[in-house]
Amino acid sequence: MEHDETGCQAAPEGPILCINNCGFFGSPATMNMCSKCHKDMLLKQEQAKLAASSIANAENGSSSNTIANEPVAAASVDTQLDTVELKTIFEQPACDSVPVATVEKPKEGPTRCSLCKKRVGLTGFSCRCGNIFCGTHRYSDKHDCPFDYRSAARNAIAKANPVVKAEKLDKI
Structure with missing residues (x-):
């Protein structure tokens, strides 16, 4: 009764759900939307403004603000549904003086x-020495592997188990 007399509205008793029915809670600061829906809405508005300005620039013929390598965004805005459809069109640079460098991979056989030259395909075994071997020569003793397994194991154990020394205690 007091709220009707003073004209103040009471705060809602429970939390407000997002108006997009995404299942999260909204707040009055974000127009009763959750933070994700609010951010998406702001992003769509920003893209619509950008698209409208780029269309206006294209119609006026002033393309001084656009860079040749930059993609041009065209949008069609439907006022009845308030939706924005964006299409990105990538344009090739107009100047032919800049050569495009393409790196071609050498064809691998x-x-x-590495020892008997037998074709191994996908079933080859790679060794720690960096070579690929067949099933017969995959073990280190069969292909005279130069990799030092003993020092590698010692280094791994030393890294896994650091030396811990306790401080000397004073005798009472």
Whole structure:
């Protein structure tokens, strides 16, 4: 009764759900939307403004603000549904004086065993020495592997188990 007399509205008793029915809670600061829906709405408005300004620039013929390598965004805004459809069109630079460098990979032959030259394909075994071997030569003793397994194991154990020394205690 007091609220009707003073004209003040009472705060809602429970939390407000997002108006987009996404299942999260909204707040009056974000127009009763959750933070994600509010951010998406602001992003769509920003893109619509950008698209409208780029269309206006294209119609006026002033393309001084656009860069040749920058993608041009065109949008169609439907006022009845308040939706924005964006299409990105990538334009090639107009100048032919800039050569485009393409790096071609050298053609690799079939994978072969480093010792007997047998084709191994996808079933090859790579060793720690960096070579690929067949099933017969995959073990280090079969291909005279130069990798030092003993020092590698010592270094791994030393890293896993650091030396811990306790401070000397004073005798009472």
